[in-house]
Structure formats: structure tokens, C-alpha cells
Amino acid sequence: MGLKKTGNTRLMGGVALWVLAFNCGAAAQDAVADAAPATPVAGQDQPVSQLQQIVVSAGVPKVAIDTPQAVTVLDQEAIDDLQPRSIGDVFQEIPGVTPIGSNSILGESINIRGIGEALSGDETRIIMQVDGVNKFFEQYRMGSFFSDPELYKQIEVLRGPASSTLYGAGAMGGVITFTTKDASDFLDPGDLIGGRLKTSWDSNGNGWLGSAIVAAEPVKNLELLGALNYRQSQDITDGQGNEVPDTDFSSINGLIKARYTFGENEDQSVFASYQNWSSDEDDQNYDQIAWGPDFGDVDRTVTDQTAIVGYANGFSGNDLLDVKAQFSWSDTRVEQKNQDQICAQYAPAPAPPTCYYPFGFNSEYSYETWQGKADNVATFQLGEDWMAYVTTGIDGQYQERRNPRDFGTYVRSGSGSHPEGETVNVGGYAQAELVWNDRITLIPGMRIDYSNVSVGSYVDGSGNTINLNEEKSAVGYSPKLAAMIKMSEWLGVFGSVAHTERLPSLDEVFSNYVVNDLDKELSNNFEAGVTFSFDDLIMGGDAFRLKGTAFRNNVTNYYASYWNGSTVVTEIIPKARYEGLELEASYWTDSIYGSLGASLIRGNNVSTGGYMNAVPADSAFLKIGYVYRPWNLDFGWKGDFYAAQDRVGADEQETAGYVLHNLYAAWKPTDGFMADSEVRFNVDNVFDKSYRNHLSEDEGAGRSFKLSFAKKF
Template sequence: MGRIDRHQRALMGAVAFGVIVIACAAKAQEAGGVQDATPLQRIVAGTGADKVAIDTPQAVTVLDQEAINDQQPRTVGDLFAEIPGITTIGSNSVFGESINIRGIGEALSGDESRIIFQVDGVNKFYEQYRMGSFFSDPELYKQVEVLRGPASSTLYGAGAMGGVVLFETKDASDFLDPGDLFGGQLKTSWDSNGNGWLTSGIVAVRPVENFEVLGAFNYRQSQDLTDGHGNTIDDSDFSSMSGLAKARYTFGQNNDQSVFASYERWYSDEDNQKYDQIAWGADFGDVDRTVTDQTAVIGYENAFFGNDLLDVKVQASWSDTQVKQDNQDLVCFGPTTCIYPFGTRSEYSYKTWQSSVENTAFFKLSDTWDAYLTTGLDGQYQERRNARYYPEGVADGSGSHPEGDSTLVGGYAQAELIWNDRVTLIPGARLDYSSIHVGSVSVYDSRTGGFTTTDLNDTSTDLAFSPKIAALVKLSDWFGVFGSVARTERMPTLDELYNNYEVNDVDKEVSTNFEAGFTLSFQDVFRKGDAVQVKTTAFHNNLSNYYASYYNHTLGRVVTDVVPKARFQGLEVEAAYGSETWYAGLGGSVIRGDNLTNDIALNAVPADSVFVKLGYVYRPWNIDFGWKGDFVAAQERVGDNESKTSGYALHNLYASWKPEDGHFRNSELRFNIDNIFDKAYRNHLSDDEGAGRSFKLSFTQRF
């Protein structure tokens, strides 16, 4: 039997072990008690009827505040450790993180609109050669929702072939009980690996009735991490400051209206960082790098009390992500050829203005049929700038990162038809219009020390259509089946249209995705109030004109291949047991990506993986403790110029204490040990080694 078969058997053994853990947790119960919600019972942020993850005909996972706190995340990428089908890629650097969903997402390519990030409804996107794509701090958020697959394109934008990640920031109401005028929390945490510290403070006030204000500040720092061999992981050190200000005023009949505003900022300034934050290559030298990310939102909501046909939300926003690089090295290729590849200093800027309006109407079709219809319009205008300063002058962008302006306007409609809470049908469609403009391009010639100006002066327009239909049928109180068919088109990006200082003829990528699965939900299985829930999803995603980028070791540079026919397919499993005392969880994914044109494997397909979790809550003292194991198979199905990786298993312990009375009432103490055996390993989609053993401690005091 081959190595792949052995690894697959080991992974299936981990799945079986997880099922046994869930069963043992269930059988370990004592009589009496009330069950806590399992992860599959968390409410999904969306339109139409309120629903939980297990009752959604799409693969979706929600992390609430408790789940975020459990992980004691160091970076945003740490949040996704317990979500099947999503993998953090790039590096351990806070500047080098991106994500991969179901095999889509490459650290060395532009994945604009293949995976959509939103913060409080605002699209966030950043693309720079050998850098990450999203900069923020996990302490800002109270909920993260991951929708996997292109069906999410209907509401969030054409081309979301991998899926959508929604971040929701904290609100003042999270820290204010009815009647409170003042509240908040103080938090500090420590991480032994890298001697990392977090200091966080939140103040929430309600100065007058129906008016709430929140202010939050976070400072986080870490030295370089070490791996399981005790070696330093280069450039994993950082310090960052982040803050959040939010206000909401509620008014009208039955408080059905509100106006709101928010401002979020993340900032980090690091010296002597490698230009390459993905593979740590020395070819491009070092830089001093400052990263600033800002998001501002204003909006209005009106539920129109007594009118089922109107429930309106209007929002306008501004987003700005900037990276400034100073003291860039002179890089030499041989004894006589020395150049500044990106100038002595450079500035990357993505400024985006967005607006949206959405309405959800409710129709009572009959005693057994309810219907919701969500319609909306959204638009954005983005300016992308990249000034590069040389001793002889200033260049505008480069062949791999041209400057330009883009406009995107979309309209959508999605219906939700519900029969007797047994059958849910969700048809929907979206139409998007894109216009991308590039003007003159100033190019620096390192051989002559001069500049050449090319006047491209081109505007490219395109349309994308994204239809879908999804259905969930509860055949009984404990068994349901669901499925969906979704199609989306990804319009060419600025980089693809104007690469190498010329106008390129680029076709749209097209994704046609099929999903099917089943759900199991049992209540009062071994004791009153407990629950066992399972959700499985199989997907088959066919793509045409797929743009696959990777580092070609022979050529010594990143290349992009257009794959006429590609396919991603796989299986995702989520299972959970919950009761008043014992709980358990399991999540896993198996993903395959194939270049059907050349009959070879695609790059950037994650290894098969499973996590298993078992925990216990000692109610008299409100102490929660448990174990989590991460089991990752070897990845030997690799594409061209991609290295194979070995399988590994990581074991983690955690505990928390939340006293309900006494001097420490409203406080929370958490203690985690990650990678307790100091295992040396490498995530297949990362170019550096994984972090070794770490002791994590945090203390939070609410007031």
C-alpha cells in the first residue's frame, strides 16, 4: 500500500476517533441540565428568515465571541483553525497572511473577488507582490462568518469562487445591559512563543436613551517566533496598534429606525523587514515598512414597523489600505549589476469609496408558505496608486502592479421560500458591471537610469452574471438534505488587463459549482437538553479560463498559466455534541484540485485535515477545559514547481475560568498550551515552518 493510502487511512482514523470522542462525551453525562448551543446552532448573518448554520443550504461556519476568545489568536489568520475548507496561507508574518478556501487562493497571485473580505459590510482588498491581503487585529471582532463556495456571489459580489469572509466589529450594546449608562472591559494577554503581549481597553457609554457609543484601543507586540526545532522564524516579529469608534442612535415607532457610524484603524511600523513576506527570499532586499488600514462607515436602517414589504438598510463607506516602504536595499545580481527593484522608497495605496442599499420584503403566501425577497444595489470606486521613488525621479507603478481606477456596480435579487419550516428554496441572481481605466505609465529603466512613459489610456468594461438556486429539505425532525447549483463569473483584474505595460486580451473566469449534503440533529440523546449535530457538504466546482499563478524555480520568477479547464472537488464535515457539562466537536475537509486540460494536479491545494475537540465545563466553579487535536495528512498531490509536505499531528490544551460572584465576578482567565509536544511541521500552503510550543495566558475584566 502506498504512502498516500497510509496517510488517508490515518486521517480516516482521526475522523473515527473524533466520532468516538463525541459519542464518549455524550455517554459521560449525568442527569439533568440545559444544553449550550453547538457551533452548528450559531445564528448566521444574512437575509430572509433568521437561521442557524445547520439549517442553511450552504457550507457556512460562524465564529462567535466565545469561539474567538477560546483560540487566543495572535493574528487574524489564527481565527480559521477550526473551520473546515479554509486554510491560512503565506507566512507567520502579520504582513504576509492570506487565506485559501477549497483550494482557491494563492500567496503569489492576485485573488481579487475570488475570495471576498468584508468588515461591517465594507469590501476590503489589498494586493501587492509578495505581501498578504488583509491587515487587522482579531481583538476588534465579535463575529466572523465564512461562507464557502460561489453561491455567496449573489449577495456579496461576482467572482467569489472560493467564498466570502465576513467580519463584524464589536458594538457598545455588547458591553451594556438594559439601564446601564457605562460599561466596557480591560484585557491583557501573553504568549510565550515570541514573548507576545496584548493590551486592550473598551469603553461603552449610553449618555442618553437610545444613543450608544463605543471606543476601543488595542496594542499588540511580539518578537520572532520559534519553530519546533527551536529555530527562529524570520520576520515574524511585529507591533501594531488598532482602534475602533462606533456610535448608534435608535429612534422612531417601536425603535424601528437607527443611524450609525464607525471608524476602524490598524497600524504597524516595522524596520528591517524582508521585502518578500511570503517566501522570505533575499533577492529583493530589506525595507522599513509602515502599514495603515482604515475603514469608515455611515448608515441608516429602517424596519418600517407594521409594513412587511420594507426593511431597508443604506450604507456608505470609505476604505484605505496603504503600505509605505522606505530605505529599500540596492540589490545586486552579479558583480556589476545593482538596481533598486522597487525604488529607494515606494507607496502602495488602495482607496475605495462604496455605497449600498438593500431591502427585504416579507410575504405571507398561505398558512404554510412564507416568502422573503431581498433586493439590493451596491457600487464602489477604487483608486490604486503605486509611486516608486528613484534617485532620478518617480515612476508610476510597474509591469506587475500598474496604477489605475476601477468602478464596480452590482444589482441582485434573492428569494427565500419556506414551507412549514420543512422546505427552504433560495433562488437568486446578480448582475455586475466593471470598468477599469489605466492612463499613462512611467517606467524606470535600471540600465539607463532614465524613464519611459507609455500612454496606454485604455478603459476596459465587462459584465458578470451570477445565478444560483439552493434548497434544504427536512425529511424528519432529525434528518435533512440540501443542495445548490451556482454559477459566477470573475471579471479580469487591473493586473491581468495591463500586465507588462500593455493592454492584454483577457477572458473571464467562469465557475459552475454543485453542492449536496445532509444534516443530522438529535435532541435529548443521552440526557435531557443535550444535542448531537452533523453537517456534511460535498462540492464539485468546474472552472474555465482559470488563472493559476506560482513561483517557477527554473525561470526564477512568478508565472501565470491560464488553465482552460480546471476542477476543485471535495468533502467537508462538521460535527458537534453539546450539553451542560460535556461537549465535543469535529471538523475536516478533503479537497482535490486538477488541471483537466493537462491532467495534472493544481498548485495551492491544501492537505487533507481533521480537528477533534473534547471539553468539560465544571459548573460549580464555571471552569471550562479540554483538548484539541489537529491531524493533517501528507500532501503528495502537487502541481508543477510545488514541493510535497509531510503529515503531522498537533495537540493543544485549553482552560478558562469565569467566576460568577466574589471579587473576580465579571472577569475571565484563560490558559492555552498550543503544540504541547513542540512538534516541528510545515503547513503545505505556507513557506515557513509552523510555530513551536506556546503557553498563552489572558485576563479580561468587564465593568
């Protein structure tokens, strides 16, 4: 694959080995080698089981099943298997994680373990990062994350507040990290240039994707990558053949990356990247979540940009230093033009109706953020059987939130529910991972965060300039203790205790431009679980893995924001509780494999005895597949099972249970003119079932035939 470059036979590892080489040292590399499965799937070097994937976002890289936290890793193969239309589609096989909002790519947000609401201010409750850069957007009638799954090669989901130690106070739901593709993913040893072309088609909505990636190493140790993707779709239809409104879209996104490795032992590198996602659509419903007619239509342009520069130094020969630092800029911007007037009859006929622009004729929502972070991993040999890995770091960000609204004679600065202002966050953290004889792992950690939110002058709804000039600061603490004990070669137990404090966001502190004296949200989370690992269980070469997790998350001063019919209001719930069970299991042989995932979540308003909003229905999936090795053909069936949800909050409706059947096949020829190609065919919702996910405001997609073809060069 690619054009060979003479005199350069340096081996370029995949993502797991790259991360280990620059972040953790030789001891962690041994852990990767041990993670290889008994039998890989044809055409794959990665394990079949997601429980055998390497986790790189929870500290020192480790195997998922041996991580004392509920964590799921999707590698490139798992992402491609799903043939996702949008970011929300990639979470189909992750217990406890549910896309919320709508089927519109502009209306998607995420719920983890019942945390996350479509019309709520969930900033920091779920932290989402792209290559280490925090991404967040809030408009209340829009989604919170805009991107395309084709950009990414790995997605990790760390469930629960224990993730706050490394990522930020307040991550009560958890953390989702996205890792973009690298040049090394498309270059064989000695290649000068390589890449991949891909196209896909989706019958539901007649959607298609065109993707081109070019990777190069023009000189030794300089890796370059350029990627361009275009995706479009018409409105999709539900199981009854009805169009789901405003699910049509077109988007274009690109990624460029560069990395130069240098030093006597090639243990240093500088890197830079830039990515851009954009969508430009006319006559869209302003409300992308519930399709409410009260806000009219709008011409809307959405742009998301991320730029990163950084430096890494493994300090070969020095176990105490392994440093990585980066600085980034992120900008998420929604521009809206030609907003419809809303007309209402406030006086008896024949008086004319009163017409007005609720958000101005033109408006813009923007989150522009500058971030910096640096961390170090120190390795200590404490004894013959004890190792310690200590991660320390600091990060900070400055964010400007703007929302100018043009009413013709004046420009208003935001609104009462979405004030303009600035946020400054600075955090420091330390986490130790103590490992004894690869049998016992103890992970204590502590994080301290400082947050300052401020509002200067603003223009109110009458065009008057008000000099508020107020600010509010707070400090949050996130300690944790986690442990994993391998009782035997096949049995492990784990548990954790984690506390985190979510600091009030700008719109909560300055709702209606009044300084609200809000207490911090406090979360105390307890988890316990068990793992089973069997090789040669039924026949030689087979393997079985299982990980079960029970959790209880007690939250004090929970801010529940919702639409009361005329405005967004925030109710403070003194005591809330989330608890549940999660299960992940897999079994594979040389040709037959299967996986299972399930989650059961309960959310209770302890103060009133009622139920919390936005708690997903009990769900499970079962996947059974077969690999025909002579043809390198992988095919199978997956069933999605959802229970009825009648444990609903005061602002919700009950939903019925349903079952979806899905088929898939993948062919990866290894020789002939089709070598280095990949053909995938999926049928989602085979029986065209009509259904509604409990956390979605619209009907689910009906039957869809998906076909994709990719070719490496």
C-alpha cells in the same frame, strides 16, 4: 456591571437580536428563539455548537445547520477560546479554510476549498468584508488582509460560489464577513457606561496584548463605543527552537462607533464607525511570504483604515420595507523606505557587481476605495404555511490603485506586474427565500455585475511618460438555486447549483501595460449535503448535530499566477476542477461536549491531467471538553490532524503529515471580587512538534503557553 441610569430600563439585545430587529422582522426572530440549544455551556448564552449559531450573512438570519450552504460562524466565545495571535489563527476550526503565506502578520492570506494562492491575484475569488465593506490588498510579496482579531465579535465564512449572489461576481472560494464589537455588547439594561479591559501573553515570541473598550449610552438610544488595542511580539520559534524570520511585529488598532435609534417605534437608526490598524517596522524583509533574499530589506509602515456612515429603517408595520444603506471609505496603504540595493555579478571579475533598487529607494502601494450599498428585505405571507423573504439590493465601488516608486531622478508609476489604475464595479442582486411550514426552504437568486478597469498615463522603467489611456469593461452573471428539505425532525438534505463569472482584475488586463484580451473565469458549482439533529440521544438534555457537504466546482479559464524566478507570470488553465467533502459535528451534555471538523479537497488541472497548486492537505480536528459548573470552569483538549500532501502542482513541493495536541481552560467567576472576569490558559502544540503546513512558506510555531485576563466594568 456599569453605572445605572434611572428612568431607562430599555432592554438592549445582543448582536443576533439586533440584526433580526432591523433586518428581518418578527418571523426571523422566532427562528432565533428556536435556535437555543438544549443545554448551554456555563457562562455562555450562546450555543455550544457552531452549527446552532445564527447566520446573518446568507440572507434572512437562520440557524447554520439549516442553511443550504456550507457556512461556519465564530461568535465572541469561539474567537476568545482560540486566543488568536493574528487573523489567520481564527480559522483553525473551520473545515475547508486554510491560512496561506507565512506566520508573519504582514504575509497572511486565505485559501478556501483550494482557491487562493500566496503569489496570485485573487481579487474577488475570496471576498472579505468588515461590517459590509470590501477589503482587499495585493502586493504579491505581502498578505492581503491586515487587522487584529480583538476588534471582532463575530466571523462568518460562507464557502463556495453560491455566496456571489449577495456579495459579488467571482467569489469562487467564498465570502468571509467580520463584524466589529458594538456598545450593546458591554452594556446591561440601564447602564450609562461600561466596558472591558483585557491583557494577554504568549510565551512563543514573548508577545502580549493590551486592550481597552469603553461603551456608553449617555442619553437614551445613543450608543457609543471606543476601543484601543496594542499587540506586539518578538520572532516566534518553530518546533526545533529555530526563530521564524520576520515574525516579530508591533501593531496598534482602534475602533470608534456610534448609533442613534429613533422613530415612533424605535425602528430607525443612523450609525457611523471608524477603525484604524497600523504597524511600523524597520529592517524588514521585503518578501513577507517566502523570505527570499533577492529583494533585500526595507523600513515598512502598513496602515489600514475603514470609515462607514449608514441608515437603517425597519418600517414597523410594513412587511414590504426593511431598508439598510451605507456609504464607506477604505484605504489600505504600505509605505516602504530605505530599500536595500540588490547587487549581482553580471560580468567577470574584476568588474564590479551591478547594484540597483528593484522597487525604488522609496515606494508605496495603496488601495483607496469608496463604496456604497443599499438593500431591502420584503416579507410576504403567501399562505397559511408559506412565507417568502425577498432581498434586493445594489452596491458599487470606485477604487484607485497607486504604486509610485522613487528611483531618485524620476518616480515610476507601478510596474508591469502591478500597474496603477482605476476600477469601477456596480452590481445589483435579488434573492428570494421561500419557506414552507419550516420544512422546505427554496432559495433562488441572481446577481448582475458590471466592471470597468482603466489605465491612464504612466511612467515606465526608463522615466518616460506613456499615455496609454485604455480601459476594458465586462459584465458578469451569478445565478443560483439552493434548497433545504427537513425529511424529519432529525434528518435534513440540502443542495445547490451556482454559477458565477469572475471579471479580470486590473493587473490581469494591463499586465506589462499591454491590454490583454482575457475571457472571464467561469465557475459552475454543485453541492449536496445532509444534516442530523438529535436531542436526548444518549441521556436527557444532550444534543448531537452533524452537517456534511460534498461539492464540485468546475472552473473555466482559470488565471493561475506564480513567480517563475524572475517575474510574476499568469498561466490560463482552460479547465480546472475542485471537489471535496466537508464535515462538521458536535455533541454536548450538561457538562461534557465535543466537536469535530474535517475537509478533503482535490484540485485537478483537467486540461493536462495534473494537479492544481495550493490545494491544502486533508485535515481534521477533534475537540473534547468538560464544564465544571460549580466553578464555571471549562477545560479540554483539541487535536489537529493533517495528512501528507503528495498531490502537488508543478511549482510545489510535497509535505509530510503531522498531529498537533493543544490544551485549553477558561474560568468565568460569577460572584465575588472576580465577578465579570475571564481567565483563559492555552497550551498550543503541547509536544513542540516540528511541522510545516502545506500552504505555508515557513515552519509552524512551536509550543506556546497563552494566558489572558479580561474584566468587564
